[in-house]
Amino acid sequence: MKFTPKRIEGNVNVSKTSPIKEFVILIGGLLGIGITLFIALGLLVDLIVPRISVDFENKLGSLLYSKFENAHRTTESKKLDTLFHQLVNHLPDTKHSFSLTVSKKDVVNAFALPGGRVVMYKGLIDKIDSENGLSFVMAHELGHFMHRDHLRGMGRALILAVIATTIFGGDNPLSQLLMESLTISEMTFSQDQESAADLFALSLLAKQYGHVGGATDFFISLKEKGALQKFKYFFSTHPNPEARISAIEKEIKEKAYALDTVIPLESVFVKDSTTPSIEL
Amino acid sequence: MTNIIILILLIALGYYAGHHAEKKHYQSIKKREEEFLNLPAVTFSEKMTPIENVASSTLVYGSAVISIDYFKRILAALRNIFGGEVGAYESLLDRARREAVLRMKSMATNANCIVNVRIETASIGKSANRKNSLGSVEAIAYGTALSFKEA
Amino acid sequence: MILTNTETVPGKTIVEHFGLVSGSTVRAKHVGKDILAGLKNIVGGELKGYTELLQESRHQSMDRMVEQAEQLGANAIVNVRFATSSVAQGAAELYVYGTAVKVQ
Numbered sequence: 001m002k003f004t005p006k007r008i009e010g011n012v013n014v015s016k017t018s019p020i021k022e023f024v025i026l027i028g029g030l031l032g033i034g035i036t037l038f039i040a041l042g043l044l045v046d047l048i049v050p051r052i053s054v055d056f057e058n059k060l061g062s063l064l065y066s067k068f069e070n071a072h073r074t075t076e077s078k079k080l081d082t083l084f085h086q087l088v089n090h091l092p093d094t095k096h097s098f099s100l101t102v103s104k105k106d107v108v109n110a111f112a113l114p115g116g117r118v119v120m121y122k123g124l125i126d127k128i129d130s131e132n133g134l135s136f137v138m139a140h141e142l143g144h145f146m147h148r149d150h151l152r153g154m155g156r157a158l159i160l161a162v163i164a165t166t167i168f169g170g171d172n173p174l175s176q177l178l179m180e181s182l183t184i185s186e187m188t189f190s191q192d193q194e195s196a197a198d199l200f201a202l203s204l205l206a207k208q209y210g211h212v213g214g215a216t217d218f219f220i221s222l223k224e225k226g227a228l229q230k231f232k233y234f235f236s237t238h239p240n241p242e243a244r245i246s247a248i249e250k251e252i253k254e255k256a257y258a259l260d261t262v263i264p265l266e267s268v269f270v271k272d273s274t275t276p277s278i279e280l
Numbered sequence: 281m282t283n284i285i286i287l288i289l290l291i292a293l294g295y296y297a298g299h300h301a302e303k304k305h306y307q308s309i310k311k312r313e314e315e316f317l318n319l320p321a322v323t324f325s326e327k328m329t330p331i332e333n334v335a336s337s338t339l340v341y342g343s344a345v346i347s348i349d350y351f352k353r354i355l356a357a358l359r360n361i362f363g364g365e366v367g368a369y370e371s372l373l374d375r376a377r378r379e380a381v382l383r384m385k386s387m388a389t390n391a392n393c394i395v396n397v398r399i400e401t402a403s404i405g406k407s408a409n410r411k412n413s414l415g416s417v418e419a420i421a422y423g424t425a426l427s428f429k430e431a
Numbered sequence: 432m433i434l435t436n437t438e439t440v441p442g443k444t445i446v447e448h449f450g451l452v453s454g455s456t457v458r459a460k461h462v463g464k465d466i467l468a469g470l471k472n473i474v475g476g477e478l479k480g481y482t483e484l485l486q487e488s489r490h491q492s493m494d495r496m497v498e499q500a501e502q503l504g505a506n507a508i509v510n511v512r513f514a515t516s517s518v519a520q521g522a523a524e525l526y527v528y529g530t531a532v533k534v535q
Contacts, residue, residue, distance in 0.1 A: 001445050003393070005317040006503045012495040013374045013455045015367035019355060020295075022367065026358035320450040322530040323510035324438045356522075363461030366522050370457050373516070373524065381451065397451065399528055401516035417518045 049148050054096055058115045083131065084118070084138055090207040096145060100138070108222075110137055112144040127221050130262035132214025136201050139208075143200030149193040198244060199251055206257050214262035215252070216245045290350045298349025302371060309378050316385045321394040321423060333428050340394060340425040342383025345404065346376040347416035369417075373401065376419035388425035397423035432497050433507035433534065440507050443534040449503040453528035454495030457518075458488045465521050485523050489513070492525040505531035 084100040096116035106123040113119060118141045128134050205212045219241035252259070326337070348356070352368035359366045377399055388394055399421045433440050460468075464480040471478055500508050511529035518524060 002447055003320045004447055004449055005320070006449050007314070007317065008452070008499050008502055010502075011374065012498045013453065014371045015365050017365075017367055019299075019352070019368065023351070023355050023358070026355070026362060029362060030358060320448065322448060322450060323512060323528065324530055325510075327438060360459045360465075360521050361462045363459050363464070366457040366459050369518060369522070369524070370455065373455055373457065373518070373526070377453065377455070377526070398512065399453070399526070400514060401518070401524070401526060403516060403518040417516070 052148075058097065080120075080125075080134075083135060087135060087138055087142060087204060087208055090204055091142060091146070098142070098145075110141055112141045112149070116145060118142070124218075128218050129221070130214040130217050130264055132205065132209060132212075132262040133217030133221075135208060136205055136215045137218055139201035139204040140194075140197045142204065143197035144193070146200055147193060147196055149197065195244070195247055198248055202248060202251055202255075202257065206255075209260070211258040211260035212252055213258075213260045216248050217262070219245045219248075291354055292351075294350030294352070294354075298351055301349075302375070305375055305379075309375070309382065312382050312386075313378070316382065319385050319388065319391065319394065321381060321385060321397045321421075323397050325396045326424065326426065335427050335429045337424050337426050338388075338391075339422065340384050340387040340391070341420060341422035342380045342385070342387055343418060343420040344376050344379035344383060345416050345418045346372055346379070348372050372417055373419070376417050377401070377421070380419040380421040384421040384423060390427055391425035392428045393426045394423040395426060397421060432500060432505075434493070434497075434511050434529070435507070435509050436511045436529075438510060440509060440532075440534045443507075445507075445509070445532045446535050447533040449500075449505055449531040449533075451528060452496050452499040452503065452505075452508060452531045453526065454492040454497070454499065455524070455526040456488050456492045456495065457522050457524045458484060458491070459522040460484050481523075485525070488523040488525040489527070492527045496527050496529065500531040503531050505533055507532050507534045 080102060081100055084098070088098045098116040098118065101117060101119045102125070103119060103121050106121070106126075108121065108123045108127060110118065110120040110124050118138060120137070120141075124137065125134065128137065202212055202215055205215055222241045251257075326334070348368065352372070356366050356368040359368065380399065381397075384394065384397075399419065402418045402420075404416060404418050433443075435441075439445060460480055464484075468478045468480055496508065496511075508529040509532055511527060514526040514528075516524045516526065
């Protein structure tokens with residue numbers, strides 16, 4: 001038996017497709033599927049949210065927060081609570097049992113949780129000088145409940161997070177890429193809702209005080225202090241304050257709301273240490 | 281946003297560096313395969329050669345660990361979703377095996393033939409908490425080098 | 432092309448050999464099949480999707496090896512060995528190699 005040395009030309013063991021071409025096709029396919037899924041999911045959430053009864057929502061809320069129920073029930077000041085319930089009385093009749101929770105954290109933020117719970121941070125209250133301004137922020141959060149944004153936002157984000165991680169696994173660079181692009185599109189989604197909530201807050205403010213003076217107080221104070229870095233968290237889900245001020249002013253002109261003097265805010269926030277602090 | 285930029289940079293870097301390295305490697309593989317063209321490596325055993333002819337026999341082996349670049353890693357992850365041929369890994373495995381065979385051949389100095397060659401592949405460099413990520417691939421080739429008596 | 436995993440082709444004599452030939456492939460199923468297979472894992476039984484995948488891959492790698500052997504002018508491959516590796520998750524990696532020979 002003799003050996004004949006021969007060269008093997010070409011390489012049959014490696015596919016000949018160009019990697020760049022393959023990459024573009026695959027990314028395109030993935031994006032297509034992602035976008036379709038996202039739109040379908042958005043439609044689904046919009047379809048489901050109006051059907052969720054307030055009772056069910058309350059149940060969901062109590063289920064989610066039953067653990068730190070006590071900490072959340074405490075209200076820092078009676079005055080804030082009174083103010084909040086005055087606003088609630090102006091709302092159309094719903095089965096929501098609204099409650100206000102003040103967290104002592106020095107974060108400039110406020111949000112609406114399922115079950116009618118509004119959470120405000122001390123850092124935000126400190127930024128506002130007038131009762132009207134404070135009412136506006138509360139009314140804004142109540143607006144989210146009226147539009148059921150809190151369910152909408154949570155629904156889509158929750159479903160997407162679950163889907164992405166089940167398919168690709170949480171540590172996959174692909175799902176990270178997907179989540180990153182999702183938060184960006186989710187942001188414009190919620191910015192529309194923020195604007196709608198602003199307009200709702202304006203009408204509630206008019207019902208409460210008979211005028212809408214002080215509505216833009218909070219945003220003006222944010223803009224003046226110009227401490228953008230510190231409020232990064234706040235801005236991440238909300239539109240730019242200047243855009244919001246101009247949108248509010250436009251609405252005031254259109255609806256011909258009266259503007260009057262504002263009620264200055266006394267130190268409603270009792271700075272004592274006896275109240276339990278809330279960690280969120 | 282910064283995450284996306286970093287990701288895109290990594291992919292671009294992976295593509296250019298990986299592509300360049302692969303081209304270089306294949307050039308060197310082809311050059312050395314040419315050099316070793318006269319040293320056959322076969323999978324059948326020594327029974328095929330007349331025993332009185334063999335002067336010496338030694339175990340020879342060669343191994344290579346080749347890692348995948350970031351671009352191909354993403355490409356393979358994408359391919360995994362849609363199914364089909366994972367071309368990104370094919371060149372990786374091909375390079376590792378050919379390199380291993382070449383190293384085995386270069387160990388067999390003065391040999392006339394390598395018999396009973398076996399090639400194995402193993403994946404290493406997978407960290408326990410990231411099971412989805414591909415570390416690198418190791419190929420090992422081993423066989424028995426025979427040198428014949430001068431006739 | 433005669434493929435054997437013995438030293439020789441029984442009944443024939445090897446007259447010439449050309450060294451190693453090999454074929455390898457890495458193939459994956461789409462994510463839907465992966466999920467189905469994951470569900471099937473609960474009740475056990477044959478994973479048809481994966482059986483299919485491995486068979487396809489094995490055929491493809493053998494075809495590739497045969498292609499190399501044909502290029503060398505061989506008419507048989509002896510001492511064929513199959514090897515699998517698991518570098519990529521959810522993908523089948525098949526490797527097959529042997530010695531290309533000419534038999535009479």
